[in-house]
Amino acid sequence: MKTRTLKRALIGVFVIGGGIGYFMYQAMQSSWAYYYSVDDFIRHESAAQNYSFRVAGRVRLGSVEHDLQKMRLTFTLVGAETALPVSYEGVVPDNFAEDIEVVVQGQLAPSGVFQANMLMTKCESKYRAKVK
Amino acid sequence: MAELGHFALILGLFAAAYAVLIDILGAWRKEIGLIESARNATTACWFCLTVAILVLSALLIRCDFRVNYVAEHTSRALPLLYRLSALWAGAAGSLLLWLWLQVGFAVIVFSKTGEKERNFAAGARAIANFVCVFFLVILTIDNSPFALSSPVPADGAGLNPLLQHPAMALHPPTLFIGYAALVIPFAWAFATLKTDKKPPFLSSTTRHGGYPLFVQARNWTLIAWLFLTVGIVLGAWWAYEELGWGGYWAWDPVENSSLLPWLTATALLHCFRTYKPSTAIARWLTALGLITFSLCIFGTFLTRYGLVTSVHAFGEPGLGILFLVLLTSIWVAVAMLLWRKYRHRSIGSQVIGRPGIKFIGLCNSLLVLLAFVIFAGTMLPFFSGLFTAQIITLKSDYFTKVTTPFGLALLLLLGICPYFVRHNVNRNWRVFGTALFSVAAVAGWLLTKSLAIPCFIICGFTAINLAVDFFSRDSGTEKSKQPVGPRKTLRWYGSRIAHLSVVLIFVGMAGSGAYETEKQAALSPGQSISVGKLNIKFEGLKANHGPNFTAVTADVTVSKNKKLVARLNPSQAYYYSSDKQTSEVDIKRTLGGDIYVALTAVDKNSGLVNLRVLIKPFINWIWIGSAGLVLGAGLVLISFYRRKRIV
Numbered sequence: 001m002k003t004r005t006l007k008r009a010l011i012g013v014f015v016i017g018g019g020i021g022y023f024m025y026q027a028m029q030s031s032w033a034y035y036y037s038v039d040d041f042i043r044h045e046s047a048a049q050n051y052s053f054r055v056a057g058r059v060r061l062g063s064v065e066h067d068l069q070k071m072r073l074t075f076t077l078v079g080a081e082t083a084l085p086v087s088y089e090g091v092v093p094d095n096f097a098e099d100i101e102v103v104v105q106g107q108l109a110p111s112g113v114f115q116a117n118m119l120m121t122k123c124e125s126k127y128r129a130k131v132k
Numbered sequence: 133m134a135e136l137g138h139f140a141l142i143l144g145l146f147a148a149a150y151a152v153l154i155d156i157l158g159a160w161r162k163e164i165g166l167i168e169s170a171r172n173a174t175t176a177c178w179f180c181l182t183v184a185i186l187v188l189s190a191l192l193i194r195c196d197f198r199v200n201y202v203a204e205h206t207s208r209a210l211p212l213l214y215r216l217s218a219l220w221a222g223a224a225g226s227l228l229l230w231l232w233l234q235v236g237f238a239v240i241v242f243s244k245t246g247e248k249e250r251n252f253a254a255g256a257r258a259i260a261n262f263v264c265v266f267f268l269v270i271l272t273i274d275n276s277p278f279a280l281s282s283p284v285p286a287d288g289a290g291l292n293p294l295l296q297h298p299a300m301a302l303h304p305p306t307l308f309i310g311y312a313a314l315v316i317p318f319a320w321a322f323a324t325l326k327t328d329k330k331p332p333f334l335s336s337t338t339r340h341g342g343y344p345l346f347v348q349a350r351n352w353t354l355i356a357w358l359f360l361t362v363g364i365v366l367g368a369w370w371a372y373e374e375l376g377w378g379g380y381w382a383w384d385p386v387e388n389s390s391l392l393p394w395l396t397a398t399a400l401l402h403c404f405r406t407y408k409p410s411t412a413i414a415r416w417l418t419a420l421g422l423i424t425f426s427l428c429i430f431g432t433f434l435t436r437y438g439l440v441t442s443v444h445a446f447g448e449p450g451l452g453i454l455f456l457v458l459l460t461s462i463w464v465a466v467a468m469l470l471w472r473k474y475r476h477r478s479i480g481s482q483v484i485g486r487p488g489i490k491f492i493g494l495c496n497s498l499l500v501l502l503a504f505v506i507f508a509g510t511m512l513p514f515f516s517g518l519f520t521a522q523i524i525t526l527k528s529d530y531f532t533k534v535t536t537p538f539g540l541a542l543l544l545l546l547g548i549c550p551y552f553v554r555h556n557v558n559r560n561w562r563v564f565g566t567a568l569f570s571v572a573a574v575a576g577w578l579l580t581k582s583l584a585i586p587c588f589i590i591c592g593f594t595a596i597n598l599a600v601d602f603f604s605r606d607s608g609t610e611k612s613k614q615p616v617g618p619r620k621t622l623r624w625y626g627s628r629i630a631h632l633s634v635v636l637i638f639v640g641m642a643g644s645g646a647y648e649t650e651k652q653a654a655l656s657p658g659q660s661i662s663v664g665k666l667n668i669k670f671e672g673l674k675a676n677h678g679p680n681f682t683a684v685t686a687d688v689t690v691s692k693n694k695k696l697v698a699r700l701n702p703s704q705a706y707y708y709s710s711d712k713q714t715s716e717v718d719i720k721r722t723l724g725g726d727i728y729v730a731l732t733a734v735d736k737n738s739g740l741v742n743l744r745v746l747i748k749p750f751i752n753w754i755w756i757g758s759a760g761l762v763l764g765a766g767l768v769l770i771s772f773y774r775r776k777r778i779v
Binding site: 020023024027028030031032033034035036052054066068069070071089090091092093094095105118 | 294375376377501505508509512513522523524525526527528529530533534537652653654712713714715730732733734735740741742744
């Protein structure tokens with residue numbers, strides 16, 4: 001009797017757990033985004049075009065251009081060695097600025113420009129006022 | 133003065149460590165003197181923390197930039213209230229605030245226990261103080277709020293302008309009150325593991341005005357839940373009002389880490405409600421009490437240690453790893469106690485109990501599973517980085533996809549729940565009604581491919597059931613032999629209001645999520661665009677100046693069929709002192725939905741602007757529902773403290 005209950009419980013757990021696991025896997029797979037630093041991203045660029053990525057890097061000083069007519073923000077993301085041009089269409093966070101760490105999410109266009117649909121700045125709790 | 137604060141922290145650390153040891157010793161040898169001594173040590177620890185927090189507040193108000201924390205989070209130009217709110221603007225200060233509240237709550241709850249519960253309370257207090265020791269080690273060694281700055285700056289860096297908003301100033305401390313209050317059910321649950329005998333749930337009532345610990349644990353869970361709810365909603369509301377992207381929830385790791393304990397605390401609350409001795413609910417209570425507070429600590433670790441990249445990252449690693457050590461040691465202790473219990477006395481078969489308890493078990497499972505899928509998604513970047521060379525992150529649509537079915541199932545259960553307390557509904561009728569609506573919901577989903585339709589159908593079902601229940605007769609006044617339902621007390625009304633509010637929140641989430649219209653446009657003065665049936669016209673720019681900022685405001689008119697609907701003035705402000713700019717959105721609110729206009733970019737020379745216009749149907753029901761949720765829970769809380777009968 002007892003082993004039978006145990007067996008039933010185990011089967012139940014497997015069925016439900018498996019179902020939920022499969023469901024989660026399905027959901028995860030369709031919203032997969034690989035996370036790279038700029039340097040790693042450039043290194044793995046070959047297979048890059050069909051997937052979503054999140055790329056972290058620093059906004060190069062003086063590279064930010066905001067085209068109001070086309071509603072497009074372009075800037076260069078730099079890592080330790082390499083750089084990646086980024087084009088972003090969307091809401092620019094208030095604390096976006098040059099020379100800060102950002103994460104962009106999107107895909108690499110054939111032209112070599114990273115088309116971002118999401119731009120995240122790290123809101124630092126420790127932030128410094130501009131030195132006057 | 134900073135030395136005084138630092139000294140108070142060290143003294144507090146010793147008092148807490150002493151209290152842990154003496155409580156364990158006292159509970160083990162059952163010596164009243166030792167337990168009393170530990171109790172006093174806890175109070176002493178709280179006094180030390182009070183001194184520390186007062187010192188820090190004084191330093192912040194006086195702008196004493198010799199202290200690093202003060203220099204980093206305030207400036208001379210900052211108004212007094214925001215200077216005080218800098219107490220929780222940084223990692224060290226907020227941790228101190230949390231700890232001060234937590235120890236304070238522990239003192240309130242565990243100092244007035246009855247004789248029968250003295251030993252039990254000692255165990256609970258020991259684990260609460262154990263957590264306290266860890267926090268104090270971090271605060272004294274790694275991340276002291278009283279560390280001195282060198283060189284001393286002439287002026288401080290100031291508070292982040294994003295935090296200079298009433299909702300954002302209140303958001304952190306409300307969450308911390310919630311986290312801190314959850315230590316009570318946690319300590320209680322831990323102590324139930326420790327006792328060999330049946331835990332003193334309801335048996336021991338104290339005579340002298342105190343409440344037995346079971347009741348305390350329940351009440352403090354509700355208090356914690358109330359504050360967590362307020363904190364989470366404030367954060368969401370602030371994001372919607374201030375950030376200009378028009379959403380209220382982004383499934384960011386930090387947001388998730390506040391949602392996880394809220395979900396398990398919700399389950400915990402319902403367990404306390406339906407508790408009957410020696411049923412499966414007793415086990416749920418212990419497990420959920422332990423898990424909920426662990427999730428709070430885990431969330432802190434996640435954000436402080438910067439384990440997962442987040443928008444909110446505080447990113448100050450250091451001894452943040454101690455949070456993980458703390459969690460591990462708690463769960464090792466839990467495992468050891470369970471093992472001991474298993475060997476001494478079977479924890480095996482327990483009565484399942486009446487159908488209502490089975491039902492609550494089902495709700496709990498769903499809430500815990502919901503928490504689990506969110507947890508898994510949040511932690512995937514970490515685990516994928518741990519086991520493979522590649523970090524995988526999930527876009528926020530994962531969370532939407534994966535949480536929707538659980539949310540809908542919970543909503544359906546919410547609709548069924550009146551059946552378990554009211555007995556005048558024919559059984560066949562219930563099954564038929566539930567089946568009909570479920571089939572309609574699935575059919576609606578298959579036909580429209582939109583999850584909003586099933587959500588509305590289930591909302592309808594749940595609302596009908598709750599309304600029938602609400603307006604049905606009060607069995608308290610009914611003199612028939614067969615009671616038709618529970619007596620309609622304050623507590624009953626509170627819980628029903630809360631449940632109805634949940635339905636409203638679901639309506640708001642589904643409506644604003646599925647039927648949102650968004651448009652971005654570059655407009656010169658006089659140009660207009662059409663969004664849905666609305667015509668949005670940009671009239672021109674105005675400039676205005678404030679005390680520490682300068683702003684440009686766009687004049688926007690919204691019309692429908694050439695009739696003016698609203699005049700909106702989104703703006704962008706630039707703060708001199710911190711060289712930051714913020715955009716202020718303007719919203720036309722109606723119960724049917726919001727017209728949300730944000731000024732995302734301005735070219736001051738040509739007058740060209742970028743506007744972002746969103747139409748969000750039903751969104752205000754989220755805020756109305758949240759207010760109802762808080763009101764309902766508040767009524768229940770009042771009933772907890774008002775009723776003579778304690779359960």
